[in-house]
Amino acid sequence: MTSRVRHITLDSHDPYAQGQFWAQVLGGSISDEDFPGDPEALDELVAHCDAEGIRAKRVPVDYASHSAQVESLRDSLLTALDGVRPRPGAGTFFSTVDAARTDTAALDAAYWYRNLRSTVELDASVRALAAEGHRVFIECTPHPVLTMGVAESADVLTVGTLRRREGDRFLTALAEAYTSGVDIDWSRAFHGAHAVDLPTY
Numbered sequence: 001m002t003s004r005v006r007h008i009t010l011d012s013h014d015p016y017a018q019g020q021f022w023a024q025v026l027g028g029s030i031s032d033e034d035f036p037g038d039p040e041a042l043d044e045l046v047a048h049c050d051a052e053g054i055r056a057k058r059v060p061v062d063y064a065s066h067s068a069q070v071e072s073l074r075d076s077l078l079t080a081l082d083g084v085r086p087r088p089g090a091g092t093f094f095s096t097v098d099a100a101r102t103d104t105a106a107l108d109a110a111y112w113y114r115n116l117r118s119t120v121e122l123d124a125s126v127r128a129l130a131a132e133g134h135r136v137f138i139e140c141t142p143h144p145v146l147t148m149g150v151a152e153s154a155d156v157l158t159v160g161t162l163r164r165r166e167g168d169r170f171l172t173a174l175a176e177a178y179t180s181g182v183d184i185d186w187s188r189a190f191h192g193a194h195a196v197d198l199p200t201y
Contacts, residue, residue, distance in 0.1 A: 042058070046058065065116055066116070066117065066118065066119055066120060067117075070113075070116050070117040071117065073116075074113060074117075077109070077112070077113050077116070078109050078110065078113055081108075081109035081112055081113070082109055084107075084108060084109050084112070086104055086105050086106065086107040086108055086111075087104065087105055088103060088104055088105045089104035093107075094125055094128075094129060095125075096120050096121050096122050096125045097111065097114055097115050097118055097120075097121065098121070099121035099124035099125045099128060100128070122146065122149055122150070122153070123149070123153045126150050126153035126154050126156070127153055127154055130153075130154035130155070130156050134156070135156050135157060136156065136157045136159070136177065136182055137150045137156055137157065137158045137159070138158075138159050138160075138161065138173075138177070139158065139159070139160050139161065140161050141160070141161065141162070142162050142164065143160075143162065143163055143164040144160030144161075144163065146158075147159070147160050157177070157180050157181070157182070159173055159176050159177045159180070159182075160173060161173045171189060174186075174189070
């Protein structure tokens, strides 16, 4: 059983951010990071974090994604995914495997193996999209885990959608985007509603 340490803030020059630890998400600095690795090495990292007052949390997993440990699963993964038949998508797909726009017809078994084995190029992907003028990033997940990393990569607006134990907060998420300048078509949520002037004070 391998483990993963999560939620660590280390300066990029800290020796524990290099060597026997692999950063799952790379950026200008290492913050809110995942470090997959062997249990003994992670024990050393956790001890270092404890000594420095750095928050660290162990997450037990069977193998460490985005590291060399995935290579032992290569053949079984390619076999299990052999039936995947990708096709062109209706929208644009920007891959955090290649940090580039990718034709979804190329998302075959080999791609998904690379997705699990390779470094997640989130920082490079966000920077590339921001350079093209994209300023709003919406994380459509049951609970936001990437919004902080996206915001650290570029000067952009990041908005989650749902949150654990908060029920249906999708309209709240839309309101958060709206108050930050995003144009929202409220008629889809409130049929027949219209804006009114607010009283002055």
